[in-house]
Amino acid sequence: MLNTLIVGASGYAGAELTAYLNRHPHMNITALAVSAQSADAGKLLSELHPQLKGIVDLPLQPLVNVAEAAKGIDVVFLATAHEVSHDIAPEFLAAGCVVFDLSGAFRVQGSDFYRQYYGFEHQHADWLAKAVYGLAEWQSEKIKEAQLIAVPGCYPTAAQLALKPLIDKQLLNLDQWPVINAVSGVSGAGRKASVTTSFCEVSLQPYGLFNHRHQPEISAHLGIPVIFTPHLGSFPRGILETITCRLKTGVTAQDVAAAYHEAYDDKPLVRLYDKGVPALKSVVGLPFCDIGFAVQGEHLIAVAAEDNLLKGAAAQAVQCLNIRFGFPETQSLI
Amino acid sequence: MLNTLIVGASGYAGAELTAYLNRHPHMNITALAVSAQSADAGKLLSELHPQLKGIVDLPLQPLVNVAEAAKGIDVVFLATAHEVSHDIAPEFLAAGCVVFDLSGAFRVQGSDFYRQYYGFEHQHADWLAKAVYGLAEWQSEKIKEAQLIAVPGCYPTAAQLALKPLIDKQLLNLDQWPVINAVSGVSGAGRKASVTTSFCEVSLQPYGLFNHRHQPEISAHLGIPVIFTPHLGSFPRGILETITCRLKTGVTAQDVAAAYHEAYDDKPLVRLYDKGVPALKSVVGLPFCDIGFAVQGEHLIAVAAEDNLLKGAAAQAVQCLNIRFGFPETQSLI
Amino acid sequence: MLNTLIVGASGYAGAELTAYLNRHPHMNITALAVSAQSADAGKLLSELHPQLKGIVDLPLQPLVNVAEAAKGIDVVFLATAHEVSHDIAPEFLAAGCVVFDLSGAFRVQGSDFYRQYYGFEHQHADWLAKAVYGLAEWQSEKIKEAQLIAVPGCYPTAAQLALKPLIDKQLLNLDQWPVINAVSGVSGAGRKASVTTSFCEVSLQPYGLFNHRHQPEISAHLGIPVIFTPHLGSFPRGILETITCRLKTGVTAQDVAAAYHEAYDDKPLVRLYDKGVPALKSVVGLPFCDIGFAVQGEHLIAVAAEDNLLKGAAAQAVQCLNIRFGFPETQSLI
Amino acid sequence: MLNTLIVGASGYAGAELTAYLNRHPHMNITALAVSAQSADAGKLLSELHPQLKGIVDLPLQPLVNVAEAAKGIDVVFLATAHEVSHDIAPEFLAAGCVVFDLSGAFRVQGSDFYRQYYGFEHQHADWLAKAVYGLAEWQSEKIKEAQLIAVPGCYPTAAQLALKPLIDKQLLNLDQWPVINAVSGVSGAGRKASVTTSFCEVSLQPYGLFNHRHQPEISAHLGIPVIFTPHLGSFPRGILETITCRLKTGVTAQDVAAAYHEAYDDKPLVRLYDKGVPALKSVVGLPFCDIGFAVQGEHLIAVAAEDNLLKGAAAQAVQCLNIRFGFPETQSLI
Incomplete structure (x- = not known):
């Protein structure tokens, strides 16, 4: 069993991701997190997404301290804004977590790209260079070795x-x-x-x-x-x-x-x-x-x-997870 | 021709009302207004409601001074929040305008009602008492005499x-x-x-x-x-x-x-x-x-x-207008 | 493993039912059937319901001979018109199958009911009397013993x-x-x-x-x-x-x-x-x-x-199946 | 006042066309027609299109005899199937009516086109040659002279x-x-x-x-x-x-x-x-x-x-009508 933390579970892709991981036989959802400022912090995920009532009733915890949150976590999913992923992914990576980032923060090489299209200066050229683009059907060999998988848009x-x-x-x-x-x-x-x-x-x-x-x-x-x-x-x-x-x-x-x-x-x-x-x-x-x-x-x-x-976000993230850890590629997806 | 001012034209009912009055042969839309704080002030109505492009391209003017705005106006339509109608209707009435209020501010007698259901203390008991409830099919005789018509919800x-x-x-x-x-x-x-x-x-x-x-x-x-x-x-x-x-x-x-x-x-x-x-x-x-x-x-x-x-807001307001001023009841509505 | 036949799989409830049973660990879908006259006979289920492509690609077979079709079948689901269920359920029952009928043919006691509301004379008073109404939360004891379960509307x-x-x-x-x-x-x-x-x-x-x-x-x-x-x-x-x-x-x-x-x-x-x-x-x-x-x-x-x-048709049918055969009540449903 | 007959009023474009012509000050709707075989023959238009109740409550008459139907008619609108327009337009034209055809029957020159794309042999090369394609913004000079206007798709x-x-x-x-x-x-x-x-x-x-x-x-x-x-x-x-x-x-x-x-x-x-x-x-x-x-x-x-x-069918037909007869181009449209 891999301990997993899902950051940004309150959004639409985050909720889908949580539902997939909740039924994944090798994953243990340790916590769901949202940004510390979020008005949703403290609510149950199923209050925001009532279809999950009785299925995933975990609370959305405010992410105050990344280093603290990373303790004991094997795998982190970031269903967060680009800037947030950009800021926190390196901390989770430094703590040894495998990170699946559903944002755009690590998808394209080159800081010009981020300046022009995302409006921020990319501060993590090292991790950007190491990130594997998780287009699962085409990148499976690289995904198997990656610590940071940038799930495509x-x-x-x-x-x-x-x-x-x-x-x-x-x-x-x-x-x-x-x-x-x-x-x-x-x-x-x-x-x-x-x-x-x-x-x-x-x-x-x-x-x-x-x-x-x-x-x-x-x-x-x-x-x-x-x-x-x-x-x-x-x-x-x-x-x-x-x-x-x-x-x-x-x-x-x-x-x-x-x-x-x-x-x-x-x-x-x-x-x-x-x-x-x-x-x-x-x-x-x-x-x-x-x-x-x-x-x-x-x-x-x-x-x-x-x-x-799903294939455009949560399912592809889980597909990448399955490839990364050697589970059947469609585990918990079909 | 009656000069008319439409306050709150930016909303859905306000836009419908504007379209009706724009094709009314006896009405001259002198101005469209929104509250002074509105982010829509200064925009064209047709920027917010593009279906009106080329039909009503008037700007949404900030309502800064009611007395000023009332000058030369015969008829005012308030498609505004309850509290706003409550506050500004008496000023337009004092200036001699006939007011058609699409909000709830003058619909029900009794200040208890406003305290309990609208969360404010009604300050205008006199106008509340004089307001005619504009359920057009049942109140036409009273509407003909009214200065303040509270169009039903x-x-x-x-x-x-x-x-x-x-x-x-x-x-x-x-x-x-x-x-x-x-x-x-x-x-x-x-x-x-x-x-x-x-x-x-x-x-x-x-x-x-x-x-x-x-x-x-x-x-x-x-x-x-x-x-x-x-x-x-x-x-x-x-x-x-x-x-x-x-x-x-x-x-x-x-x-x-x-x-x-x-x-x-x-x-x-x-x-x-x-x-x-x-x-x-x-x-x-x-x-x-x-x-x-x-x-x-x-x-x-x-x-x-x-x-x-329409019958639940703008059309009934125009129907009341038609009754009030002796125009055919369905003028510009059908 | 129970061999199952789904009649009327081409409809919306039938397709949902097929998807549930397809992933049920104790069920083997032996065949999907439609009425012999159906224009859909011979097509793949996934041609009609493309979301099932690659999941359930079984053909829709014309149901020509019930006795023949019942051979080797343990469980039959009827997602058919009321009259069709009325006609064929007894044959499957006579062949020893357990039948889950999603139509209205066996839901209410009394032939008057069928004459008045369904427009036909009920011919199977014996089976109607034995049918258990499958409102799962309230009838589980009876469902466990039943051969014919009339799944509620x-x-x-x-x-x-x-x-x-x-x-x-x-x-x-x-x-x-x-x-x-x-x-x-x-x-x-x-x-x-x-x-x-x-x-x-x-x-x-x-x-x-x-x-x-x-x-x-x-x-x-x-x-x-x-x-x-x-x-x-x-x-x-x-x-x-x-x-x-x-x-x-x-x-x-x-x-x-x-x-x-x-x-x-x-x-x-x-x-x-x-x-x-x-x-x-x-x-x-x-x-x-x-x-x-x-x-x-x-x-x-x-x-x-x-x-x-689902709860109004296919899921309740599977819930009844689970109760009937002692599987976990939510097997393959959640 | 021009007497007009609308054939195919029962369809979506036909109903819109009827509503426009009903409020056109120069048009008199003499009759609404549907094909003689239509199950809608004899119904009120407003039974099929209840939004027209009280506005246009005319019956849909079966079109049995074109020559008969054309008597006293100045203008015919055909909101009919391509083959039907192809068959009946020439009869109305022969009777001297101006015809606005909303079907594809006279839109493109060349019989090959009809063989290949519409699956029938065009029998009326003469009228096809005389038909004016009613793309109103570009064909107004020709529309003014035309007896047969093929309203574009x-x-x-x-x-x-x-x-x-x-x-x-x-x-x-x-x-x-x-x-x-x-x-x-x-x-x-x-x-x-x-x-x-x-x-x-x-x-x-x-x-x-x-x-x-x-x-x-x-x-x-x-x-x-x-x-x-x-x-x-x-x-x-x-x-x-x-x-x-x-x-x-x-x-x-x-x-x-x-x-x-x-x-x-x-x-x-x-x-x-x-x-x-x-x-x-x-x-x-x-x-x-x-x-x-x-x-x-x-x-x-x-x-x-x-x-x-509308601009893709009924409104353009009325726009062509307005151009053809010298009415203001947007008469009854805005």
Whole structure:
């Protein structure tokens, strides 16, 4: 049994993570924590997330002293704001914990990136360099050795899973940048109150045109430029990405299918569609990323769907945990 | 042409009111105002409510000095918080304006009511005594003479329209209190950010059991006790009320129908169903209150539906305006 | 391992049931069946319910010959239309199978009931007499001995769980019939195409006033008259019931709480709220029925919420299975 | 006053059209019609669309004999299936009526198009050749002279309004095909029952990849190839299109803005965003097409939003009517 601490359990991804770990046979949830200033400190997790009543009734403890909190803890999950993860991850790491960080604080190499897209100066170049990007289907060897796993963002997970096999097999004509149109459920914006995410204001809308921080995360890890256009959708959870690419002359639908099958046939959390493309409902509440595609001439449309809180956050974190510690990859996920 | 000022135009009811008055042939919108502290002061109404872009692009002016703002104004609409209406209505009234107040500040006689349900001491007993309750179908004679019209709350409008004909005709056995189960869209909670009304948190739920302030408003104006159970529904607008009553022995469905028809056959904004009961969609975006019912033995279920922002707020305010100034009752509403 | 056949697996409750049984350690799904005429015969379950892709990819086999289909089967689940269950359950029973019927065909004693509310003549008075009503929290002793378990309807489950403790403790003044206002998600209407349940038509609406067949099911099993008013809600799943009752003089909130705690403190699938009342989201996707209440004077409002497809159908069926065969009551449900 | 007949008034677009024409000061609705076989024949329009109760309570008459129906009619609106419009429009035209056809039957020149995308042989090459494509902002001179106006499809209206100014000003590098990602509300699929559009089945999903019939309609009228990917969205009405294009080297955001302003500054039903892009809610229930855009380097993202039933159907039909007969362009629309 591994003792685990979940910081930021009060949020949507944190609650999902807690539910997964609560039923994981090798994990012992030692404590749930929130930031010391949080108005939620002292409440039960199930007061905020009543679906967990009777399942996980642990209190949310204020995280006052990281060194203290790290005592006896084997594994830490950080479902915290980027700046918070940036500040506290190194302390947990120094205490010997294995850290799974669901924030963006350690996902991309280079301090410029953090200055430009996250608005802060990254202070932990050493840990940033050591962090392993937890795109589970592609990084399992590195994850097994890592002490700090930076779990990918919700949008980048689906985008990379759809594009990486095509890039690796050199099927794309990159003169034309892939166009990633993505629609996310509102839970992607987190649990705090805001007019933007209030019930009566939400309506399908693009945002962050040409400047969403997930665009450089996708580009950095794929090694190609992309056009990434996120949209807020009028549903609570799930992400659907419609990705339009130019194929190299002569590349066929069969080539595309072969690339996907080679990449994912032995990966339990990616489901390939031999015909048709996924709908959002296929993945909501489930840990999968579903991928389908269509080809016409030199044009390819790939469609990837996932639950933003699961394969886009909590489930992928647990998948990385399972890989890191040698548990079955889908343990407690399916 | 009457010059009009709309205070609180930034909210959902305020925006609907502005749209109605903007197309009213006898009204000239002199200004839109918000409280001086509002973060929305200085913005265009259409920035907050983009559906009004190109239709009403007036700015939201901070209301700094009521006496100043009242100059040259014939009619004021207050779509403001109860406390704000309570404070500023008397100043507009003193300046000679006719005031239509959409808040609860002048709806119920008796300072106890405000102490208990609104948490403030009412300072304007004189105006409270003079205020006419703007339940338009039942108060038109008084409205014609009034300087201060207290437009009824959203829940009370539907409840009273459904119950008042039955009470007046003495059809109910009041040993058994009418049970009013009401479900309201989220816009009823207003436009400010709150976790409770955030997209991912909203879900059908009763609230305010036995202590919602609309229960005594309903009871006071109907003159009978009722059990009123409001629910938050997962839709932006509309109210549906399912009202279960005991009929006096011998009262028939025909008696009930006759009471409704007598009350409303000449009322253009109440639509009676000869068979079946209304669905929410029948009234969303429209100024009507729809009423249907079913009887079995001594039991009656009446169903009333309205748009909480329209017949439950803005449309009824305009209906009162039309009555007050002798315009056709549905002017600019249909 | 028990061999099991699921008939009607193509529907919403059938698919949930299949997912539960698929992960049940003591159950072996031998086959999934649909009626021989069904257009879905021959398809994979996961074509109709893509969320099950990679989890349950079994085909839907046409049920041509019941005797043949029953061979080697220990347990049969019928998630079929009432008439179909009525016709085929006796054949499976004759073959020695234990049958869990999710339809209404064996829920209420008396052929009059079926003539009046279901529109058919019940042909199997013997099996009807032997059928055990599977309201799991209240019938566990009988369930252990039963060969035919009639799993209760979705509305009746929540209504009875909320009312039965109060009736048993004689807390209610039954001169006033309990008023049950219930709102159900659209999945309650099943999966077949209809204008009524099409996306653009659904809107909060009462239906079946005074004549829904679940009213007599509730009354028959509680032994009291009730007023039951179902509503269609604009959400896919879940039921919320707001139940208004008259208490006997002198009965207190403490008495009500005590009755609930005595009934359910050792029942893992009923969650009691010590303060507040449940929201729909607390139970969607979960096997629980959540119950809360408020009292004022002699008036009680009890609120019960459940997922109509789970505690209102599939989860309760599995709960009955677990009780029947001595497995832990929540096996594969939590 | 022009006498008008509306065929297909029972559908979603037909009902909206009827509401517009009902309040049009120059139009007299002589009759509403549905096909002779329709199960809705004989019902009141307001039985199907209860929001119209008390507003338009006309009956839906079966269309038995076109020549008979055309007598005394000046203007006919066809909100009918493509094949029906194809069959009956010529008869109304022969009788001298001006016909506004909301179907696809006369939108694109060339019989091949109908064979390939609509599955029928077009029998009326003469009328097809004379038909004017009613993209109102661009065809007003031709509309004024036309007897048959083919009102554009919902997706093509928004796509063309967003792209046409850019193409006309030669701002686009067409080596890269514009990528049109469009999400439509479910009402776009019409009012008939289908599992696909049932409440529990709808979920964000692409469909018709590379083969939706609106792609060639868009391409034919713009004169360029495009990639058009429609999606079904989980909302009743509205269309949002996110269009990604390559600009020619040197083209700036100012050039794009200038092209839009030149095209639409005097067009009352296109609203341009000087900053930001539209959300769906900005246009639902309104006759506008809203357009905004962002540029980065040589990449342009244009976003267009409209109500699929209004600017994408009924409102554009009325706009064409107003242009055709010299009424103010927005008469009865705003």
